[in-house]
Amino acid sequence: MVMMNEDPTTVIPELALLVGAVLAVLVGAWTPRRRQGRVRVLALLAVGVGLIATVIAASEPPSTTFDTYVLDTTTHAVRAIVLVSLALILWWSRDAVAAHPRESEFTALVLLGGLGAVLMAGAADLLMLFAAFLLASVPLYALAGWAKTGATTEAALKYYLSGAFAGVTMLAGITLLYGAAGTTGYEVLAEGLVTGAAGPAAVGLVALLAGLAFKAGAVPAHFWVPDVTDGTPPPVAAVLTTIPKIGALAAMWRLLLAVPEAIVPWPLLVAVIAAISMTLGNLAAFAQASVLRLLAYSTVSQVGYILVIIAVGARTPEALPALLFYLAAYALTNIGAFAVVAAHPARTIDEFRGLGRRRPLLAIALVVSLLGLVGTPPTAVFVGKLTAFTAAFDGGMAWLAVLAAVNTVASLFYYLRWIAPLFRDEQPEPPQENESRTARHGAVAASALSLLLGVAAGLVLPLFATM
Amino acid sequence: MLSVVVFLPVVVALALAALPATNSSRRFTVPWVLTGLVQLILVVVLWLGLPTSGYGFVEHVAWIPSAGISYHLGVDGISLPLVAMTIVVFTAAAVYSLREERRPKSYVMLFLALQAASVGVFVALDLILFFLFFDLSIVFMYFVIAGWGLGGRARSAALTFFLYTFLGSLALLLGFILIYLAATPHTFDIPALAAQNPLAAGGPVAGAALLAIGLGLAVKTPLVPFHTWLPPAHTEAPAAGSAVLAGVLLKMGTYGFVRIAMPVLPASWRQFAGVVVVLGVISVVYGALVALAQTDLKRMIAYTSVNHMGYVLLGVGAAGLVAQSDAQARQLATTGAVTQMVSHGLITGALFLLAGALHERGRTYDMGAYGGLAARTPRFAGLFAVAAFASLGLPGFSGFIAEFQIFTGALGATPVATAIAVVGILITAGLFLVALSRMLLGELRYPDAPGTPRPFPDLRARELAATVPLLLLATVIGVVPRFLLDLVEPASRVVNELVAR
Structure with a gap:
């Protein structure tokens, strides 16, 4: 039995994000535009405090706080992954948002979105989950429209409409589950479901999963991903395709493990979603000429691979470390890409020609990131895929592992379509003016970290195993 | 010690990365040659110090203990000759590339990385470590073909190569995971798995694991019908890339059979040895026949590789036919297979470098465009003839030693298959003789396309220094093979004992 408490110090990482966001708005409002840099420093400080608190909290035994919020390996890991991702994105997006009229809003919205993602991962109550879902959604709707150009407005509207629809579906699902189980707390959900009606419970769970699939960008709620990714500036797209996904997938994990397989046969459902996500994402990525759309579909397929782990979540102890490691690996690699x-100002594959000549380090960072997404050793995603495949075999879903392997090979095709032009002989052009130096450093750092995480997997994986 | 041998090229590559990228190629290629020579000296030390049984120079460090992965290196009589051959071929390629003019810095750095990955494959004693080096070799080779390919279709050839071999490597990975899950405690360690023999009972899981691993290795080897990536990759790759691809990378497939499939899945290997033999013989005959039909010199050599790798499969397959033959014959077949890997690496490396030298002069691989070269370029003609004879298995060269052992070892177990495979030798002999007479004899003829330098010079010192040592080594192994066989035989006996248990 886990301990109960209502100690606010247990949620310092979450509070740090909240305080950081509030301060970002306040300080931003009282700071002249050319000094807005201090807002980012403040946000990075908040993220740093959150990270330190996470590391300290991670050594404590698992517990539940405020009755609805679980503090265990999953929460700690998601906290760490989200915080590191936030720090990376806030850092390398500096050139893109500096001196923008709404610079401090960007920072505040990113922090709030991160807070929502973390809360989703820790929620152990259906209502808490929905509140976290809203917190991970509403700031990000605003973030999607942050740049206020034609394309971003369209992207924001699309994101908002599909999000609102997903939210309503999710709420309906929660109502049904509550009706079937008589409770919203995960701990007693299983008992309630055993005595309650199985039909409404199944429908409710499916509706709830639809909402989470929207946040994760998984089929069938993936339609927003390419348009939003393509329509928003790259830093915003990086946030939208990384941060909420981590929270949603961890939330899905926690929720499904609370539902007995005998009442709702969810492993098969998740397996089918996984299979369709990775296949559809890959097939759609084949023909893309825009690198942002290509990356968008690649994130859909990556979610498919992660869902493979969730599908076998209840059947093998290998699944939890695999899930958390894959999430970390995916976050770093995707942010790097x-x-x-x-x-680089280029937005189509053709415009990346000859990058290897002009910017060798950036080209290498891209190669490492893309081959990382494929899962080439020794990058982190390789270890993620290895553990995912192992879990799938161990959990009795060998067909899913084989399908994931076939999809991996297929994905190589479009990643290589992007890699190949980098090293073509071209007339060396002078470096263009609107290149971003911080983003270049961020790309090199993120890809180096993804390599490091892969090599140091032996140190990280045990941390993710259940204590 | 082994780590030094493996990672020395990486260290050199990182040091070279600090130099500015200039077009003075010597600054980069000379360190590459020196790296190979230092590695060779280290390999000689390893050779002299290798224990008579078991793995030598073992390095074992926990890497990802929770997933049963360790950094485990070691050499034995099977891997050390391949390591030596790998470094020799790379060094020959380095000497050949001394004057590489196209982006020498990236070229040398890529090859050094490839060199490290290739040596790593042969000394890895952990399945995941093996897979890591195996996959990295594919990645680096892709960039070599795509970046320095000669023809206009280099990029599509490189893509085909990458997709095919990557699919193979993922099948390999799935097979590894099956074995890993079958073992208790779960581990990827090759010696531990061989000792534990987790799938000793055979059955569907063992069969599936062998199928997955076999598929992955067959693509790399390549066995018919998984060979279609090979000819375009070879045709488009630069000469040094072709030499390394055929000489070293193909061996990773056949080495995997000996190092992983045979000792770790002995029951299934015995069960399906007949299939392996049949696939090997098909590769032998098909490779030889298609090679006979080629007019493009490089494609012809590429298909003879398919043919030669077929002999290796015949040998390792025959070693699995425990019921039909005695231990001595099986050991002979395995030893022959390993010798064939070394021999083919040296000879094909030389053939591809010679083909590259020809292309530099005539700008085409079309054999019909050349004639009477024996009179004009006697050194080229002589070396090409020697390489061709060595490749077709003439006594006195390493190929003969290898193929003779394979046939002798396999004859008792599968007389029909062996008899058919011998036909392959006849065809290979025929095709090389036809090629020799077309290109070297008759009226002097060489391409005169615009832009071709008029004089058609003989081999230069650099090209001689790259090819002569390869052929010399092949001859030494052919004449005094004991120094090699003494090393291989104990190790192949161990493998056979593992298969037969």
């Missing part, structure tokens, strides 16, 4: 796009 988006940083490359942010560093």
Whole structure:
């Protein structure tokens, strides 16, 4: 039995994000535009405080706080992953948002979105989950429209409409589940479901999963991903395709493990979603000429691979470390790839020709990120895929592992379509003016971290295993 | 010690990265040659100090303990000759590339990385470590073909190569995971798995694991019908890339059979040895026949590689036919297979470098465009003839030693298959003789396309220094093979004992 308490110090990482966001708005309002840099420093400080608190809290035994919020390995890991991702994105997006009229809003919205993602991962109550879902959604709707150009307005509207629809579906699902189980707390959900009606419970769970699938960008709620990614500036796209996904996938994990397989056969459902996500994401990415759309579909397929782990979540102890490691690996690698796009004004594959000549380090960072997304050793995603495949075999879903392997090979095709032009002989052009130096550094740092995480997997994986 | 041998090229590559990218190629290629020579000296030390049984120079460090992955290196009589051959071929390629003019810095750095990955494959004693080096070799080779390819279709050839071999490597990975899950405690460690023999009972899981691993290795080897990536990759790759691809990378497939499939899945290997033999013989005959039909010199050599790798499969397959033959014959077949890997690496490396030298002069691989070269370029003609004869298995060269052992070892177990495979030798002999007579004899003829330098010079010192040592080594192994066989035989006996248990 886990301990209960209502100690606010247990949620310092969350509070740090909240305080950081509030301060970002306040300080931003009282700071002249050319000094807005201090807002970012403040936000990075908040993220740093959150990270330190996470590291300290991670050594404590698992517990529940405020009755609805679980503090265990999953929460700690998601906190760490989200905080590191936030720090990376806030850092390398500096050139893109500096001196923008709404610079401090960007920072505040990113922090709030991160807070929502963390809360989703820790929520152990259906209502808490929905509140976290809203917190991870509403600031990000605003963030999607942050740049206020034609394309971003369209992207924001699309994101908002599909999000609102997903939210309503999710709320309906929660109502049904509550009706079937008589409770919203995960701990007693299983008992309630055993005695309650199985039909409404199944429908409710499916509706709830639809909402989470929207946040994760998984099929069938993936339609917003390419348009929003393509329509927003790369830093915003990096946030939208990384941060909420982590929270949603961890939330899905926690929720599904609370539902007995015998009442709702969810592993098969998740497996089918996983299979369709990775296949559809890959097939759609084949023909893309825009690198942002290509990355968008690649994130859809990556979510598919992660769902493979969730599908076997209840069947094998290998699943939890695999899930958390894959989330960390995906976050770093994806942020690295988006940083490359942010560093360079090119938006189509053709415009990346000859980058290897002009910007060798940036080109190498891109190669590492893309081959990382494929899962080439020794990058982090390789270890993620290895543990995912192992979990799938161990959990009795060998077909899913084989399908994921086939999809991995297929994905190589479009990643290589992007990699190949980098090293073509071209007339060396002078470096263009609107390149971003911080994004370039961010790309190199994120790809180096993804390599490091892969090599140091032996140190990180045990941390993710259940204590 | 082994780590030094593996990672020395990486260290050199990182040091070279600090130099500015200039077009003075010597600044980069000379360190590459020196790296190879230092590695060779280290390999000689390893060779002299290798224990008579088991793995030598073992390095074992926990890497990802929770997933049963360790950094485990070691050499034995099977891997050390391949390591030596790898470094020799790379060094020959380095000497050949001394004057590489196209982006020498990236070229040398890529090859150094490839060199490290290739040596790593042969000394890795952990399945995931093996996979890591295996995959990295594919990645680096892709960039070599795509970046320095000669033809206009280099990029599509590189893509085909990458997709095919990457698919193979993922099948390999799935097979590894099956074995890993079958073992208790779960581990990826090759010696531990061989000792534990987790799938000793055979059955569907063992069969599936062998199928997945076999598929992955067959693509790399390549066995018919998974060979279609090979000819375009070779045709488009630069000469040094072709030499390394055929000489070293193909061996990773066949080495995987000996190092992983045979000792770790002995029951299934015995069960499906007949299939392996049949696939090997098909590769032998098909490779030889298609090579016979080629007019493009590089494609012809590429298909003879398919043919030669077929012999290796015949040998390792025959070693699995425990019921039909005695231990001595099986050991002979395995030893022959390993010798064939070394021999083919040296000879094909030389053939591809010679083909590259020809292309530099005539700008085409079309054999019909050349004639009477024996009179004009006697050194080229002589070396090409020697390489061709060595490749077709003439006594006195390493190929003969290898193929003779394979046939002798396999004859008792599968007389029909062996008899058919011998036909492959006849065809290979025929095709090389036809090629020799077309290109070297008759009226002097060489391409005169615009932009071709008029004089058609003989091999230069650099090209001689790259090819002569390869052929010399092949001859030494052919004449005094004991120094090699003494090393291989104990190790192949161990492998056979593992298969037969």
